[in-house]
Amino acid sequence: MTRTIASGSVPAMPESASNTRAEVLCDHCDLPVPAGLIDPDAEHQFCCGGCESVYNVLHGAGLEGYYGIRDAVAKDNQPAASSNQNYEELDDPAFQSACVTNLPGGECETELLLEGVHCAACVWLIERLPRVCPGVIESRANIRTRSAVVRYAPDRVPLSRVAQALDKLGYAAHPARGAGAREARRKEDRKFLIRVGVAGAIAGNVMLLAIALYGGALSGIDEFWEHTLRYYSMGLGLLSLVWPGRVFFRGAIAALRTRTAHLDIPVALALAVGGIWGSYNTLTQSGEIYFDSLSVLVFFLLVGRWVQHRQQRGAADQVELMLTLTPTSAERLLDDGTTKRVxxxxxxxxxxxxxxxxxxxxxxxxxxxxTTQVDNALLTGESRPVACALGDEVIAGATNLGSPILVTVSAVGDSTRAAKLMALVASATADKAPIVQFADRVAARFVLAVIFLAILTLTLWTIRADLRTGIEFATALLIVTCPCALGLSTPMAMSIALGRAAKQGVLIKSAAAIEAMSNPTKMNAVMVLDKTGTLTQGKTRVVRSECDQDLLICAAAIESGSNHPLARAIIDAVADAPIPSAKDITQTAGAGIEGLVDDRRVRVGSPAYIRASAQSDAATLSAIDRMLAEGLTPVVIADDQGRTGVIGIGDPLRDDTIDAIAALRDRGWGLHLCSGDHPEIASQLAKRVGIEHAMGGASPERKAELIRSLRDQGHRRIVMVGDGINDAAAMALADVGIAVHGGAEAALQAADVYLTAPGVMPIETLCDLGAHTMKTIRIGLVVSLCYNTVAASLAIAGLISALIAAVIMPMSSLSVVALATRPWKYRGRA
Amino acid sequence: MSVILIMIPGAMVLAALGVWAFINAAKKGQFDDLDTPAIRAVFDDDDYTATKEGVPDAPHMRNDSVGDNNADAPSV
Known part of the structure; x- marks a missing residue:
């Protein structure tokens, strides 16, 4: 029943257990079962309760086929994501009216975002929901957005039961809020796709006509047919310009109004001049028409933009799923003493x-x-939990670490502290100047160069020949130099980079972020990093121990009944070692705890607490001083046999922090630490990881102020890395906001980049990818400029024909698209 | 050659029909999700579940040696 991976049978140290000890695999998810959960008597072994219940549900409902499919397709197994909630808040009328659609025939439909969807087998299982939950008529999964649209009969099954059933299958369900916004985005996506499709159909048809025309030009064609075909080309070409192509005109007009550079300007210029002159030539039955090139141009540029749009939308969808993971319900205490989820x-x-x-x-x-301890780290950046008792205020978004509490609500919605911080984020977002992307900056110079050359050609040929020839060649010049290749290579390279970043655990909501991360030296760039939860793990752990393992185990035994965060850190520190039972425990609030373990009286607590009952020797005192100097909370463990040990509890650095910071500094980033924690702790940590500037005790407003003052000091790229609501305003204000793995909802909303892999290293990877991508784009630019130079010289010399233009354009586009796929592998520091 | 005078408009009408069909399909959301239907088609068959509802003891297809005794497995 229990499958094991045979490996060395030597009893191993707990740290290396997963490598050397024979592993027991979970019967549901095939991942190793933690040692403490192995039940030698049981038929099946599970790594968690979630997996166990899903296993039972699947076997009870005849859905074991899931395993067959999963073993065939899944690359990475995940434990079940059940949350075992009862979801009764979904039956609340307020929720139902907002998120559930009533269909004719008394059926209802709603969209649920699901945790834990990762492979084809998940889709299969979710769509078998009607078998597990009678009353559900249909369930359709979407693997990209990790959601399911469920149609059910409300008179047979309440929505809460539907969500419970999904949860029992291993997919914790979250209602998809903001249905209106999602629908609007969906409509926008469809419109985009329609534009691409229509542009493609028109381009194809105009090219068919063009083949006839070019064939005619080479081997002779009856004048009547030539003009007929030209009229058809004009009709289709103009349709392409005014229907799918109007986005370029709109973009160009918007850019001109705001006086910003944009690639749409040269594109729209070429389209407009080519369209007008081509129509004039068609109607006057003379000269060249360019509608084949123009409609292909529209199509290619739209395809490039669509590909990038899709990649970005994918990242945004995933971030949205993470947003919905934050609690959307509360447990309300009713007058009769019962509680209800609302x-x-x-x-x-x-x-x-x-x-x-x-x-x-x-x-x-x-x-x-x-009475409890509250973790305010996400709101204030304080790494130490705050003790709260009767009458103390707690704020939304904080985590309750200690024991259950009853709270009288003093503010909801927009008036909470968290919502006020979000308002700060909104105003910061409005302040933020958009990054003018490389392609757009180039476009600005490009437009000037092209207009200059066009006027030159016009004058030259008007003087040499006549005005008509002048216009003819100037138009040809404008069309062949249209930055099609540039407009295509940039989005292609960007979307490939977005895909690569996602694989490395970096979700990017806006492609501009890739560029912004690419060249720190040139832009005098600074990166501002938050401390708690960003550089550090944001969890209380035993960081330093000057204490016998034996004594530590005794301490864990005494603390095992407590849910104080310091107690939990001590219990975690002994990890797999068996913990003996303790008797006769007395706790002194805020000071320490004592008890009897194996007939030894052991005390655990603050230095003052121990000092009150026992003499401390010099070694202990100096250990305490060292812990304090490192910014740790010293906890002393002493027993009645005179043995003493000190452990330092704090918030340890993430494993990769020091390496990542060094790598970023080598790249040329100016580094700042900005923390809401005590200034002393902040500057000590900054010194340890090698960050020059440190600022402690910073409020969210102060953090945003730091970003503004850095900008005033002439730093042209400012990146803010953080995890909490307290960083959100600064993140929104910075050029690029990066939210680290496990950040708060507000941080996600404000961030341009979200790390799905833990640690700081993905930022360094992103810098490397950014540099690579910008190099690719520059190579693409050089290649397309080469084509343009050749084409422009031909046009100025009056040697260009519509056929040459029609050949050069797709050739340059193809070569830059091929270039955009230039392989990338993270090589670390150069 | 004069047949072209009918052929080209005819071809245009056919192309327009295709474009119209595409627009309708896009508006109805048929291209919203391009990933899941591919997966759905492969595993659409319930034959993948060797154990059908009501036949709890039939052997299933899991390709390893998990012992299989559903008699005591609770149902939802």
Whole structure:
């Protein structure tokens, strides 16, 4: 029943357990089962409760086929993402009216975002939902957006039961909020696709006509047929310009109005001049027409933009799924003493809500019952938990670490502290100047050069021949030098880069971010990093131990009943070692705890607490001083046999922080640390990881102010890296905001880049990818400029014909697209 | 040659029909999700589940040696 991977049978140290010890694999997800959860008597082994219940559900409902499919297609297995909620908030009328569509025939339809969807087998399983949950008529999964549209009969099954069934299959369900915005985006995507399709159909048909015309030009054609075909070309070509092609005119007009450079300007110029002169020539039955080149140009440029748009939308969709993971419901205490889950919108001031240990606090409020510690790291950047008791205020977005509390709501929605910070983000976003992308900057000079050359050609040929010839050649010049290749190579290279970044654990919402990360030296760029949760793990751990393992285990035994964060850190520190039981435990709030382990009386607590009962020797005192100097919280463990040990508890650095910071500094980034934590702790940490400037005690407003002052000091690229709501405003204000893995909702919304892999190293990878991508784009530019120079000289010399233009354009486009796929591999520091 | 006078408009009408069909399909959302239908088609068959509803003891297709006794597996 239990499958094991045979490997060395030597008992291993706990740290290397996963490598050397025989592994037991979970019967559901095939991942190793943690040692503590192996039940030698059980028939099946599971790595978590979620996997166990999903396994049972699948076998109960005859859905074992899931395993067959998954083993065939999945590359990475994941444990079940069940959350075991009861989802009763989904039945609330307020929610139903917002998120559920009533279909004729009494059926309802709603969209649910799902955690844990990762392969084809998941799609198969989700679409078998009607078999597990009677009353569900149809369930259609979408693997790209990780969601499912569920149609069900509300009289037979409430929505909460549907969500419960999905949860039992291993996919925690979240209602898709903001249905209106999603629908609007979907419509926009469809319009975009329609433009591409129509442009393609027109380009194809104009080219068919062009073949006849070029054939005629080479071997002779009856004048009547030639003009007929030219009229048809004109009709289709103009249709292409005014229907799918009007986006370029709109873009150009918008750019001219705001006086910004944009690639749309030269494109629109070529399209307009080519269209007008081509029509004039068709109607006067003389000269060249360019409608084949123009319609292909429209099509190619739209395809390039569409590809990039799709990549960006994919990243945005994934970030949105992460957004919905934040709590959207609260547990309300009713007058009769029972609790009920309600959507967050239904909470009003004065209501009482219960917050479980480990839960996120849904609204600002006053503690009415219970004592606990609250982690405000996401809001303030403070790494140490804050003790809260009766009458203390808690804020929305904080995490309740200690024991369950009862909170009287004092503010909801827009008036909470978190919402006020979000308002700050909104105003910062409005302040932010968009990054003028490389292609657009080039376009600005390009337009001037092309107009100059066109006027030159016009004058030259008007003098040498006549005005008509002048216009003819100037038009040809404008069309052949239209930056088609540039307009195609940039989005292609960008979308390839977006795909590569996603594989490396970096989701990018805007392609401009890739460019902004590429050249720190030239732009005098600075990166501002948050401390808690960004450079550090954001969790309380035992960082330094000057204490016998034996004594530490005794401490863990005493603390095992407590849910104080310091206690949990001590229990985590002994990891796999068996913990003996402790008796006779007495706790002194805020100071320490003592108890009897194996007939030894052991005390664990603050230095003051220990000092009150025992003598401390010099070694212990100096250990305490060292811990304090490192910014750690010292905890002393002493027993009645005179043995003493000190452990330092704090927020440890992420594994890759030091390497990543060094790599970024080598690339030429100016580095700043900006933390809401105590200035002393901030500057100590900055020194340790090698960051020059450190600022501690920074409020969210202060962080945003730092970004502004850095900009005033002449830094032209400012990147803000953070994880919390307190960083969000600064992230929105910076040129690029990067939210690290595990960040808060607000940080996600404000960020341009979101890391799906833990650590700081993905930022360094992004810099490398950015540099590579910009090099690709520059090579593409050089290649397309070569083509343009050749074409322009031919045009000025009056040697160009529509046929040459029609050949040069796709050739240059193809070569830059091929260039855009230039392979990239992260090579580290150059 | 004069047949071209009919052929070209005829071809244009056919092309227009194609474009019209494409626009309608796009507007109805047929191109919204290009990834899932490909997957759905491959595994659409319930034959993949050797264990059909109501036949709990039939052997299933899992390709390893997981012991299979559904008699005590709870149902939803």
């Amino acid at each position: 959507p967050i919108e239904a909470i009003e001031v004065g209501m009482r809500v219960r917050v479980e240990a480990g839960g996120s606090i849904p609204c600002d409020g006053i503690i009415e019952e219970g």
